Amino acid sequence: MDYLRDPEAIYRRSFEIVGAEADLARFSLFDATVAARMIHACGMVEIADRMIFSRNATEGGVAALQAGATILCDAEMVASGITRKHLPADNPVVCTLNDPQTADHANAIGNTRSAAAVDLWGDRMEGAVVAIGNAPTALFRLLELLEEGAPRPALILGLPVGFVGAGESKSELIAETFDVPYITLVGRLGGSAITSAAVNAIAMLAKGESR
Amino acid sequence: MDYLRDPEAIYRRSFEIVGAEADLARFSLFDATVAARMIHACGMVEIADRMIFSRNATEGGVAALQAGATILCDAEMVASGITRKHLPADNPVVCTLNDPQTADHANAIGNTRSAAAVDLWGDRMEGAVVAIGNAPTALFRLLELLEEGAPRPALILGLPVGFVGAGESKSELIAETFDVPYITLVGRLGGSAITSAAVNAIAMLAKGESR
Numbered sequence: 138m139d140y141l142r143d144p145e146a147i148y149r150r151s152f153e154i155v156g157a158e159a160d161l162a163r164f165s166l167f168d169a170t171v172a173a174r175m176i177h178a179c180g181m182v183e184i185a186d187r188m189i190f191s192r193n194a195t196e197g198g199v200a201a202l203q204a205g206a207t208i209l210c211d212a213e214m215v216a217s218g219i220t221r222k223h224l225p226a227d228n229p230v231v232c233t234l235n236d237p238q239t240a241d242h243a244n245a246i247g248n249t250r251s252a253a254a255v256d257l258w259g260d261r262m263e264g265a266v267v268a269i270g271n272a273p274t275a276l277f278r279l280l281e282l283l284e285e286g287a288p289r290p291a292l293i294l295g296l297p298v299g300f301v302g303a304g305e306s307k308s309e310l311i312a313e314t315f316d317v318p319y320i321t322l323v324g325r326l327g328g329s330a331i332t333s334a335a336v337n338a339i340a341m342l343a344k345g346e347s348r
Numbered sequence: 349m350d351y352l353r354d355p356e357a358i359y360r361r362s363f364e365i366v367g368a369e370a371d372l373a374r375f376s377l378f379d380a381t382v383a384a385r386m387i388h389a390c391g392m393v394e395i396a397d398r399m400i401f402s403r404n405a406t407e408g409g410v411a412a413l414q415a416g417a418t419i420l421c422d423a424e425m426v427a428s429g430i431t432r433k434h435l436p437a438d439n440p441v442v443c444t445l446n447d448p449q450t451a452d453h454a455n456a457i458g459n460t461r462s463a464a465a466v467d468l469w470g471d472r473m474e475g476a477v478v479a480i481g482n483a484p485t486a487l488f489r490l491l492e493l494l495e496e497g498a499p500r501p502a503l504i505l506g507l508p509v510g511f512v513g514a515g516e517s518k519s520e521l522i523a524e525t526f527d528v529p530y531i532t533l534v535g536r537l538g539g540s541a542i543t544s545a546a547v548n549a550i551a552m553l554a555k556g557e558s559r
Contacts, residue, residue: 140513140517141512142459147485151510177510180539213428214428217427218425249358274351274353298391300365300391301362305351330425330509
């Protein structure tokens with residue numbers, strides 16, 4: 138069967154296609170690097186038009202990871218997609234969704250397990266890189282906590298996916314006026330692969346790696 | 349903040365939207381159930397037009413999982429997205445990508461680690477549900493092994509994503525004439541979330557669960 142087998146060649150050709158087909162001209166060089174990897178993860182160059190990087194979001198994420206920031210994930214799939222060898226400071230990758238306390242806490246607050254899991258992040262939110270790639274309610278809950286004065290993350294990757302709450306929670310993230318940098322994708326699209334690709338891209342920038 | 353917090357209500361509303369927006373009329377009831385969950389996982393109703401279910405693919409997957417079939421995944425993210433409690437027979441979930449032999453074997457055969465990992469499945473392919481949600485080279489390699497007479501899986505979920513080889517490997521899967529049922533999505537789209545959603549849907553059908 139005739140197909141490209143060399144990982145370097147596949148990698149190079151993939152990013153050639155992304156570069157040729159995606160319009161990344163409006164992004165800074167750092168943001169474009171992250172955008173290209175998010176596109177690579179989902180196979181859709183058209184998401185470029187729907188991405189929003191707040192000012193210096195990528196730079197803030199790079200500095201945070203270099204300083205040892207914890208990465209807080211809403212779902213195990215997001216955590217699973219983060220390539221540990223790219224992390225510049227053996228950064229902890231945390232997902233509290235399956236913590237023994239989460240289900241009871243969800244009942245107590247009348248919200249989803251994904252939202253309850255965010256409450257368990259506590260002081261680990263200070264300076265963290267937050268990677269939400271699945272549940273809209275996790276992003277809504279994070280925004281509620283920040284409104285109430287919770288510790289500020291260094292960067293929010295707000296990339297939940299789906300038909301109920303995904304677009305709405307991302308609109309709230311964009312509308313918020315507290316000063317936390319974010320990367321998001323308006324509308325329904327998002328997901329764990331796009332989110333872990335964004336984390337990996339920022340980690341590689343932090344480590345000065347090109348792949 | 350005003351948003352839907354009740355997981356049952358979110359779930360119901362999500363599938364109402366999928367049902368209202370996605371055209372699933374050409375699918376059997378079983379296939380439509382799987383298709384709806386794949387759409388739910390990625391937030392894109394338009395993938396319905398690109399899905400191909402070979403005849404009785406879902407039925408074959410259901411019977412295989414009930415009989416204890418192993419689930420062979422090309423990537424840890426796919427394995428991570430499979431909800432173990434839905435599995436009808438404590439089915440083993442296997443990913444050999446990070447097996448200690450994989451890197452050396454990739455060098456030996458001049459192919460990617462993802463392709464090399466498929467070679468390590470061996471006799472576990474017999475009657476298995478194969479879930480490829482990331483690497484085109486894993487699907488290409490699987491098809492090569494099947495051409496060479498390797499043990500037949502019960503079902504192939506051929507859903508790699510990306511710009512190099514994803515569309516091509518799925519076209520090969522569709523063009524193959526050996527008699528292994530498959531579910532695929534033509535073109536570049538696919539991914540770990542869509543793939544694990546398909547496995548979860550088949551598992552829930554096998555267990556008679558609606559969620």
